[in-house]
Amino acid sequence: MSADGGSKNTGGIRKDDRPNDCAANDGVSSGGALNDKDGAAAGRNDSVRMEILLSHALLPVGEPGVFWALVTLTGLSPNAKEAVHGGGGRARLPLNIGLVLDRSGSMSGEPLEYVKEAACFVVDQLSARDKFSLVTFDSDVELLCPSQEVQFKDQLKAAIRNIQSGSSTNLSGGLLRGYEEVLKENRAGQVNRVVLLTDGMANVGVTDPTLLGAKVRAIEKKGISVSAVGVGSAFDEDLLIALAEAGHGNFYYVKNIDEIPSVFRQELTGLLSVVAQAVKVKATVGFGCKLAGVLGYEPEPAPDGAVLHLPDMYEDEVKRLVLEVWHPPLPEGEHEVLEVSLKYVDAGQALAEVSVSVKARLSAGYGPPEAYKPRYEVVKRVELVKTALAKDKAVEKSREGELNESKAILQHRLQALENLTRDGHGAGDAEVKEEIENLRNLVRQVDEIEEERKRLKTRGTHASLSDNAAPTPSQATFLKELRSQSYMTRRDRREPNTRGE
The missing domain is CATH 3.40.50.410 (von Willebrand factor, type A domain)
Incomplete structure (x- = not known):
């Protein structure tokens, strides 16, 4: 796989080799700097860095299927911008x-x-x-x-x-x-x-x-x-x-x-610490591919792709988008399958409008079975977001009184993450192990809630004896925890630091 603005295997957009929509216009800061990491683009003084990583480096010839694209946006702090691009810091927005x-x-x-x-x-x-x-x-x-x-x-x-x-x-x-x-x-x-x-x-x-x-x-x-x-x-x-x-x-x-x-x-x-406002991401697929969705988001449809409007970005903040792309049978060779463009108003450049675009290429060819194996970093993010969405589904089932269904949904995601740790890369992944332990705890909580509801029904102390009765206090807390965890994962939010550091 290569992802770039016209340069193979390096990523980034050279000032002399930009896509047409990245050409400099009056009042518009655009383009991306060449970088050694595949699919990376950020202008010389821009405040947001964009990277694309495809799930596969190689696909089998002539076989339709699905690949994933992990799009990572990073808000650059003044110190990071100075280290990467040169120049000083900036005053914050009022x-x-x-x-x-x-x-x-x-x-x-x-x-x-x-x-x-x-x-x-x-x-x-x-x-x-x-x-x-x-x-x-x-x-x-x-x-x-x-x-x-x-x-x-x-x-x-x-x-x-x-x-x-x-x-x-x-x-x-x-x-x-x-x-x-x-x-x-x-x-x-x-x-x-x-x-x-x-x-x-x-x-x-x-x-x-x-x-x-x-x-x-x-x-x-x-x-x-x-x-x-x-x-x-x-x-x-x-x-x-x-x-x-x-x-x-x-x-x-x-x-x-x-x-x-x-x-x-x-x-x-x-x-x-806002560095970018009016953030807009547009994904366009090529070579007969179809954008199936963006996990955890509801994008606006666009010709051959979709558009996402995102909240303001902060210094050092990371937003990750997971794109699911269906591809047709591909002939042998390298194919331009995806282009992602990023537009935003740069708080560090007198509110200039910035536009950056990255193209991703994917190869179809012949090789040993391990050559077709997906990249762990992308698969991990896919599985974690799927787990977040499953938590929302578990909430729905729990509210309907289907606690067994709720438990089964969580157990299914637990098994999926446990399988991920059996991969050579995932075996020592602390984030995945933490989520596995969290899921085990959530499954235990479902069992405890079920026992609690049985006790209340036996004593006749709950407001309703039906399976879809109003949540007990412990169940209400459980549902809020699930919904909050889902939101935090889908939106790349971190838990507040209660120590005040």
């Missing part, structure tokens, strides 16, 4: 942030105190270039801090510390009021974000997840992203994940209330 905090009755006591601590931390990290607003909600919505430049931090933190708990959960009202405040200062050349935190179900105002998701999609189209933080075991994880996905933000599951400050720390760290 931040226009609105916090929307649940102060319903269930947040009283320690949970609300941790939220106040986290909100004060956010204020401390901002500068006079930034805008800050704060909305709280229970059954009513209160604008505690209108959008303003962060100049009087002590006053802002005093207002935060005076937040008191209330009654019900008007999530939609709080979210929309927070959006209105961020919208007042919404403009290009900065990071515009609403951060929603709740511990309960939306039970006042708009409660339909479909309507809320549609509203957040409309918000995102105006350049304002939305992150969602769910605390405890009573919030609607499907809703919050949907809001974060539609809003091109992040989702966080806070199982223990003392993790709230570290979640806010992680969110703010990312927002203060």
